[in-house]
Amino acid sequence: MDGFQSMNPDTSNVEIDSTLLLPAEAAQSYKAVDRVLNSLDALVYVADMQTHELVYLNDYGVSIWGAIARRKCYQVFQPGQTGPCDFCTNKKLVDESGGLLGAHVWEIQNPKNNRWYQCRDQAITWIDGRTVRLEIATDITERKLMEQALYDAKALAEKLADTDELTQLNNRRAFFNQGKRVVQQTQRSKTHLSLIMFDLDNFKQINDQFGHAAGDTVLVNIAALATQLVRAADTLARIGGEEFAIILPNTTLKQAKQLAQRMRFAFDAQSISLNGATIHCTASFGIATLDLTQATSDVLLQNAFDELLNSADQAMMQAKREGRNRVAF
Numbered sequence: 001m002d003g004f005q006s007m008n009p010d011t012s013n014v015e016i017d018s019t020l021l022l023p024a025e026a027a028q029s030y031k032a033v034d035r036v037l038n039s040l041d042a043l044v045y046v047a048d049m050q051t052h053e054l055v056y057l058n059d060y061g062v063s064i065w066g067a068i069a070r071r072k073c074y075q076v077f078q079p080g081q082t083g084p085c086d087f088c089t090n091k092k093l094v095d096e097s098g099g100l101l102g103a104h105v106w107e108i109q110n111p112k113n114n115r116w117y118q119c120r121d122q123a124i125t126w127i128d129g130r131t132v133r134l135e136i137a138t139d140i141t142e143r144k145l146m147e148q149a150l151y152d153a154k155a156l157a158e159k160l161a162d163t164d165e166l167t168q169l170n171n172r173r174a175f176f177n178q179g180k181r182v183v184q185q186t187q188r189s190k191t192h193l194s195l196i197m198f199d200l201d202n203f204k205q206i207n208d209q210f211g212h213a214a215g216d217t218v219l220v221n222i223a224a225l226a227t228q229l230v231r232a233a234d235t236l237a238r239i240g241g242e243e244f245a246i247i248l249p250n251t252t253l254k255q256a257k258q259l260a261q262r263m264r265f266a267f268d269a270q271s272i273s274l275n276g277a278t279i280h281c282t283a284s285f286g287i288a289t290l291d292l293t294q295a296t297s298d299v300l301l302q303n304a305f306d307e308l309l310n311s312a313d314q315a316m317m318q319a320k321r322e323g324r325n326r327v328a329f
């Protein structure tokens with residue numbers, strides 16, 4: 001290559017202006033360092049910080065990205081790219097007056113080969129006096145995939161711990177956790193919090209007449225219908241066998257009554273066809289509302305959610321007593 005000469009006849013990983021030929025002793029030291037860098041299971045490269053030209057690439061880099069042949073770092077590592085990378089670290093490696101700063105360690109997923117690298121970048125003075133970026137990059141893709149798999153498994157475990165297996169609604173645990181959170185939010189926003197409880201009517205008869213599996217299907221249908229009727233901000237949960245509850249943030253008693261009536265009508269109007277039979281199932285609803293529009297002390301709120309649930313339960317029992325398929329509050 002004109003004007004350039006490899007300092008290491010065994011490899012062609014470095015290109016240095018021939019006017020800067022090193023004394024024999026220094027060349028020996030250079031070769032020893034080059035051998036060490038070539039034995040690493042990591043990418044080591046050096047790029048001119050002004051021109052982005054690669055001036056060194058170890059064997060690991062050559063084996064993946066090919067010979068450097070005076071190409072720029074982004075041409076080698078981001079094939080097809082015509083300018084410096086958006087994530088180029090050059091600015092992080094020198095101060096405003098060009099003084100060399102310490103190492104900058106970061107992680108990136110290479111958008112071209114999708115592999116993850118942990119990079120240690122540092123500006124150093126190269127053997128010909130230029131300021132260059134030395135990067136040592138370790139492929140951490142397997143570790144990242146494992147981290148992602150662990151993260152996904154944790155998210156799934158958390159979801160399962162909060163989900164009712166039959167209906168896929170929130171379970172009792174999720175319901176109580178969410179209830180305590182929503183009470184705090186309601187206190188902060190000084191609004192109303194309503195709670196609807198509903199229990200399917202004469203559900204034992206459905207089980208007895210059509211079988212337990214048919215009863216399960218009814219529970220799934222009711223859950224799906226109820227899901228369609230609540231808002232995204234509401235928390236619908238199955239809190240017992242045939243008992244459900246809805247946390248309604250920022251909802252007055254009047255608004256909660258309207259929703260409960262809509263649900264009652266929808267359940268009453270639904271016919272579930274199963275094995276040639278038509279199953280009809282209604283529910284009794286109880287509503288309670290917490291008015292937090294005035295400042296309320298934390299002490300008063302400690303048992304607020306349990307008390308709200310208790311009031312809704314009392315109202316629901318009243319609806320049962322008064323003949324079922326109705327809303328009480």
Ligand SMILES: Nc1nc2c(ncn2[C@@H]2O[C@H](COP(=O)(O)OP(=O)(O)OP(=O)(O)O)[C@@H](O)[C@H]2O)c(=O)[nH]1
Pocket residue numbers: 166199200201202203204205207211212213214215216219240241242320324
């Ligand atoms: N299929 C099915 N049945 C369940 C499940 N959980 C509870 N049950 C049944 O639900 C029925 C509830 O019966 P009861 O408590 O007497 O209430 P009910 O018959 O609905 O009567 P009221 O609530 O007074 O209207 C029982 O037969 C339980 O076995 C479930 O997951 N699947």
